[in-house]
Amino acid sequence: MQWFYDLPIRQKQLVGLLCSQVISIVGVVGIGAWLIVAGGRSQLLNQAKSELAVTEINYNIKINQMGFGFRGQSDNTAIIAATKAHAAARLLEPALREQVKQILQNEIKARKIEYATLVGKDLRIIANANAERTGETFNPNNLVSEVLSKSRQLKTSEIVSWAELDRESPPLPEGFTDRDALIRYTVTPVKDPDTGSALGALISGDIVNFKLPIVKKTVDAFRSQGYSAVYLRQPTGKFTLATSLERTGLWKSKINLPLPDQSLLAEAVDAKGEPVTRRLQIDNRTYSLAAKTLSNFAGEPVAVLVRGTPETALNQLLKGSLQLQLVVSVLALAAVGFLGILLGQAIAGPLNRLKQSAQEFSASNLQVRAEIFAADEIGQLAAIFNQMAENIQNAFEQLEANTKDLSQLNADLQEEVRERKQVESALRESQQRLQAIMDNTSTVIYLKDCQGRYLLINRQYENLFHITRNQIIGKTDREIFPSEIADAFMSNDQKILAAEMPLEFEETVPQDDGLHTYISIKFPLWDAKGKAYGVCGISTDITERKRTEAALKQAQSALCKTNAELELRVQERTAELARSNHELEHFAYIASHDLREPLRKIKSFTDLLVEDYRGQLDAQADKYLDYISDGSVRMQNLIKDLLTYSRLGRNELILEPTDLGKILEQVLLDLSVAIEENNAAIAADSLPTIQANPQQMAQLFQNLISNALKFRSDAPPQIRIEAQLQQSEWLISIRDNGIGIKPQYTERIFEIFQRLHAREKYSGTGIGLAVCRKIVERHGGRIWVESEPAQGSTFYFTVPAAG
């Protein structure tokens, strides 16, 4: 059904009109046709019944004619004479007999019947028209006895057996043989004119079988068309066609055409003389049939008359009426179509325009208005639409103005909400952070209101005192701790509230493993109005610290004692060491000093030996002489250096203002040969004047610069001397571009006799830097080197600034 609702109005109208028209046409045509057919059929059946009456009349006419004729003959003198003679049991005169026979034969000829017989009172044949049967008893179905006894004419139809017919041998209709026949009988009494009593009877018999006229007359009576038949019914109940005719046109006839089924006949028998009707097909044509039985004298049905009225006329009538209805229907449909178009233009057109307007309006064209075509409902609808559009437009404009305000308001609100959300989230975050901090600290944190009721505690509190924050809220310390402890807590809290500032307390509290000591920092909590609403406490367990402090105190006193002892021992050792150092230096000095004289002797005699005897001894001796000379030179150097080193510790250090610039100048002058030989470039900052020993400073610069020249690389040496004042000391640096020193040796080289190379490669005693360190340290400074192999080294030393 939805599809119908979804159709456009124009199509809905058309479908509706067409459907209603088709229904009415089909109804009118169908019911009309049905009425015509039903009425026609019942009319036809009635007509068949009426026509059957004509058949019956036709059937009976002959009997009546026979009856009438034979009533006349019964008055015939010859007949009466013959009957009287027979009754008197006299022999009939041949002439009379012949006359009677002639009368009878004339009768059958004239009337075209088969039987004409004169029977005496003794039921014996006096004379008959056909085969000679005089003297035979003739009383078919006791009809003769009946007439004789009642002395009244009798007309009936009877079935006569073939044996009887054969005996009579009447002139039979063509083709009729060896079968029972339906015979229309009249039995007329021949009365004694004097007495009036019956002396005999005249019997006429007309075989119905194969007699066309009976049926032909009926057919002829009704436009020479239709079907007419007579059936005979044997006592067995079997029906046999006696005669029939079907005529469908002027020259189209069929004789002896049986009914296709005999049920109509059986029905007629059941109806006991009343006509019955039925529609039946005979030879492919439909007939309205009527049938009726005829009874014999005994009252048994012996024949059935059938009349069939053709339905051709009805069919033609039907055809004509249907054609007419068809034409009317087509005209009606055309009218519907026209009406549909008219309605479509009148209704759907304005509706569509209205719809378009509504569509345009809904597509935000608020200016659009519907056209008003007429004052009908659609026109009214259009007017209402226009009114509504007007209202909506007004409302829309109002709405737009409101929306503007609202969106501004909304933007403000959103901004506010956003800010609030930010604040909230920041607050939440900070709360979470605070909570996390509180929960993840080993200190105990708690918040109480001014009455000492708990507001919040941290996890450490929960863990230590086995109470959850939900359980503790609203409780006071008295409900949790022993009363004296709780009182102490609460009195501290009150002190905070009174003081209105943070205070620190040492508090004790019992825990699972005994009494613990806490340092509690407590401070008041302020509300927005600046009023204290509670106290917050942060308590740190210092039990362990306390224990440690006690232990530490003990240990400290023990340590002090040990320290004092140690100090004493160190002083003793240091004094011992200084003594032994001094002794050692003294020994070194004495040794080197004392060794110098013999060594000089060895050296001068070796020089003499070389001078006087070189080339006079063999080559081996010359080589030995060189070794001795070289060894003594080295020994001299070693002793000189050793003496220098030991002297440094021996004598008291005498400090005086020393201009390092000048010292450097002198040193460079001393080293000028080596500088030139090495093609070295030396640059120096202006150096300060300090409190120092000038000889030792000269020694220091000499050692460092000569090393820089000695441990040169392939490139000409470049030496730079800088001085930098750092707070209370000068930092002096001597940088070269020589071979450099591996990092692992930068400490070792300052020790005495530590050398990094073979003597053959670089000469030296390994005492130079040890001397430098001693000089610097004696002046209260430090010395060190920073170097990178193959890049160069920078030797730094510090000396206290003057003043």
Ligand code: ADP
């Ligand atoms: P000596 O120079 O007599 O060998 P030093 O005590 O003066 O003894 O130096 C010790 C060692 O330090 C040297 O043998 C040398 O290997 C290293 N050294 C000292 N100065 C330098 C320098 N400027 N560049 C590279 N190596 C140096």
